[in-house]
Amino acid sequence: MLKKERQQMILDLLQDHTYLSIVTIAEELDVSDMTIRRDITELSKQKKLTKLYGGAQRLEILEKERSTEEKIQTKVDEKKYIGKVMNSLIPDNATIFVGAGTTILYALAELNRKNLFVTTNSLIAFNYLKEHTDYRILLSGGEFSPITEEFVGEVAIKAFDNLNIDFAFAATNGVFEDNITTAQFDEGAVQSAVFAKSKTKCVVADSSKLGVSDVYTFKRLSEIDYLVTDSHISAEQFEYYSQYTEILKEEMK
The missing domain is CATH 1.10.10.10 (Winged helix-like DNA-binding domain superfamily/Winged helix DNA-binding domain)
Incomplete structure (x- = not known):
């Protein structure tokens, strides 16, 4: 070359x-x-x-994050695979949080546990769950972000104040070293608030997002319980990121 x-x-x-x-x-x-x-x-x-x-x-960091529409057709197989791994982790009758992003949107189709109570700040996740499941659903309020189609801000954060969440799944734009990153402060602030109310904290990211950083670090990888990714993660990446947290790349038995 x-x-x-x-x-x-x-x-x-x-x-x-x-x-x-x-x-x-x-x-x-x-x-x-x-x-x-x-x-x-x-x-x-x-x-x-x-x-x-x-x-x-x-050289010039874009002020606007890529929209959901721009991301919707990328890494589809990997995102569905991640959904299977998520599903294997969740028991029946659990209360879970799913954040915004196309990774989680595609993952939702793979969830088949019974009697879930799903909380979210994502409009597209809410719409999918409403149309395709009989789960109880709680959609936070807040200021609507048209780029990522999620609710953010103080109202969204307060929506989770009195909840006890069993499993929280948050997406990320990139994981670099011990940093879980996103494009906007408001997006990360909601996910951080949800993690504070969750017994088990999970970040979902396809393997192309490892070694990648966006503008804002909203959580440390070492502060969460699981990094859920796909089977394309390299042996070197698996060994490196395992120093920070447990990595799930296959369905749990």
Whole structure:
């Protein structure tokens, strides 16, 4: 692969992510870490990206998160797989929280436990559950975010004050080192508040989001019980992220 071609691929990868680690880029392009370090240094001098410790960030961080409509057709098989893993973790008669995002939306179709009470701040999750299940559902109030189709803000946070949640499942835009990240402070604040009311805390992320960071860290991976991902996670990724929490990549027996 020519250097010019490789460096353009790095810039293309950064268009989909705020931040990527050197290790992640090297694995994606199948080259050495040292090669990527040199490329990042050169691209930084050309003012085509921002060089950060351990990785690179696109030069201009977009103010708007990608919409649900833009994300809806990405990694569909992986998201459905994650739903099967989630379902194996949940017992009948549980109270669960499901957050916003297309990963959780596709995962919902795989849930088949009985007598669930599902709480959510996601409008698309609520609509799916209303149309396809007979579960009890609680939709939080709050300020509606049209980009992610979820409710955020103080009212949304207070909706969970008096709830006792057995399992909480929150999505993320990226997991980098011990950081669980998202694009907007308000989105992460709701998920953090829900985790505070939950007995078992779970983050769901397909394996492409590992080694990736967005703007705001809303929780530490070491503070949650499970990272639920798909079977494409590499052995290196599994070993690395296992130092922070337990990783579920297969259905529990």
